[in-house]
Amino acid sequence: MEIFDAVVVGAGAAGLFCAGEAGQRGLKVLVIDHTEKVAEKIRISGGGRCNFTNLDTTPANFISDNPRFCRSALSRYTPRDFVDLLKKHGVAHHEKHKGQLFCDRSAEDIIRVLLAECATGGVTRWQPCRINGLHATDHPPLPSATLAPRYRLDTSQGPVACRSVVVATGGLSIPKIGATDFGYRIARQFDLPVVATRPALVPLTFDEAQWAPFAPLSGLSLPVAISTGSKKTAISFSEDLLFTHRGLSGPGVLQISSYWQDHTPIRLNLAPGFDVGQQLLQAKTRSRKLLANELAAIVPSRLAETWIAQGASTGQPWDRNVADTPDKALAALAERLSQWEITPNGTEGYRKAEVTAGGVSTAVLSSQTMESRQPGLYFIGEVVDVTGWLGGYNFQWAWASAHACALALAQPGTQS
Numbered sequence: 001m002e003i004f005d006a007v008v009v010g011a012g013a014a015g016l017f018c019a020g021e022a023g024q025r026g027l028k029v030l031v032i033d034h035t036e037k038v039a040e041k042i043r044i045s046g047g048g049r050c051n052f053t054n055l056d057t058t059p060a061n062f063i064s065d066n067p068r069f070c071r072s073a074l075s076r077y078t079p080r081d082f083v084d085l086l087k088k089h090g091v092a093h094h095e096k097h098k099g100q101l102f103c104d105r106s107a108e109d110i111i112r113v114l115l116a117e118c119a120t121g122g123v124t125r126w127q128p129c130r131i132n133g134l135h136a137t138d139h140p141p142l143p144s145a146t147l148a149p150r151y152r153l154d155t156s157q158g159p160v161a162c163r164s165v166v167v168a169t170g171g172l173s174i175p176k177i178g179a180t181d182f183g184y185r186i187a188r189q190f191d192l193p194v195v196a197t198r199p200a201l202v203p204l205t206f207d208e209a210q211w212a213p214f215a216p217l218s219g220l221s222l223p224v225a226i227s228t229g230s231k232k233t234a235i236s237f238s239e240d241l242l243f244t245h246r247g248l249s250g251p252g253v254l255q256i257s258s259y260w261q262d263h264t265p266i267r268l269n270l271a272p273g274f275d276v277g278q279q280l281l282q283a284k285t286r287s288r289k290l291l292a293n294e295l296a297a298i299v300p301s302r303l304a305e306t307w308i309a310q311g312a313s314t315g316q317p318w319d320r321n322v323a324d325t326p327d328k329a330l331a332a333l334a335e336r337l338s339q340w341e342i343t344p345n346g347t348e349g350y351r352k353a354e355v356t357a358g359g360v361s362t363a364v365l366s367s368q369t370m371e372s373r374q375p376g377l378y379f380i381g382e383v384v385d386v387t388g389w390l391g392g393y394n395f396q397w398a399w400a401s402a403h404a405c406a407l408a409l410a411q412p413g414t415q416s
Contacts, residue, residue: 014381015168021406023121171356199353277334369408
């Protein structure tokens with residue numbers, strides 16, 4: 001039986017980073033993953049260039065049952081720290097939008113850095129390798145036994161004993177690249193609570209009949225203001241929206257999807273920054289154009305035409321010259337365009353979700369070390385009930401939580 005100081009389960013962003021950091025601090029580390037490839041989510045992220053962090057990261061950019069939990073790890077490993085690591089490895093990058101940093105060349109550069117860090121730390125990696133069982137040993141948690149193995153793992157490459165197990169298995173999103181519920185099963189095995197999981201950063205879908213008038217707009221993108229929740233607790237984003245055959249996607253929708261609750265509406269302002277009513281009233285005094293043509297000066301023409309057709313089908317006098325349209329009808333058009341309320345019937349699910357919301361409850365984890373109340377069992381990255389916004393925040397949580405865990409592994413006195 002091989003013996004390691006720590007076994008990291010999951011060869012993704014958090015797992016590889018934690019393993020490299022711990023290995024470079026003198027620990028004997030093994031990484032196990034059931035898939036053949038490493039870090040597939042990194043490879044496909046950001047259109048292949050990986051939005052690896054966000055310069056503006058704060059705890060406010062994360063969702064959790066305990067919003068304060070992420071503060072400690074994020075403060076001790078910042079976006080600048082990861083940028084410094086990339087500079088050390090000569091990885092060129094750029095800021096694209098709102099603090100989002102991307103690789104200039106390819107997401108493969110991030111994977112190369114993580115593997116190089118693991119190599120420097122002498123990390124062993126078994127892939128593909130199945131874990132058939134994880135068992136706590138009978139060693140008592142006494143000072144005289146501080147270095148004794150506490151866990152045995154039965155794997156497809158043989159049994160392993162270790163002092164600590166780090167679960168970095170990610171969530172349920174994008175099952176085609178190997179996502180499973182393994183991390184949640186390990187938590188439940190040791191009676192650790194798991195906050196109900198759901199797809200997050202995911203496109204929203206609508207009833208087919210309800211969406212039929214808008215399905216032809218598939219591929220159309222425009223900036224919007226989008227919100228959900230009650231007026232007192234509404235969450236809002238100003239981002240681009242993308243129409244699809246089945247519903248809505250784009251950055252704005254992905255952001256709001258993490259907050260959207262089943263059977264509740266979302267609200268859209270399709271012309272943010274415009275006083276649509278005022279502009280149409282002004283056009284009425286000087287124009288003989290069709291109302292649809294005037295509206296096309298404010299929103300994309302395809303959307304204007306669809307909007308006018310929808311209104312006409314419900315009896316609104318919008319299919320005429322703007323000069324001949326009653327003021328009341330213009331006001332109704334402006335209000336509907338700026339306060340469109342529509343209720344999704346669901347999401348595209350985990351197959352299209354960028355991340356999984358929910359996860360191992362932070363109530364049983366140390367925010368300083370990521371160790372659970374089960375001694376020597378740690379959880380990091382997406383498997384934890386900490387979910388970031390779109391824009392590099394989830395990768396920063398992976399780096400920060402992995403770093404906190406690695407420090408704790410290397411300094412047993414800091415463990416709970």
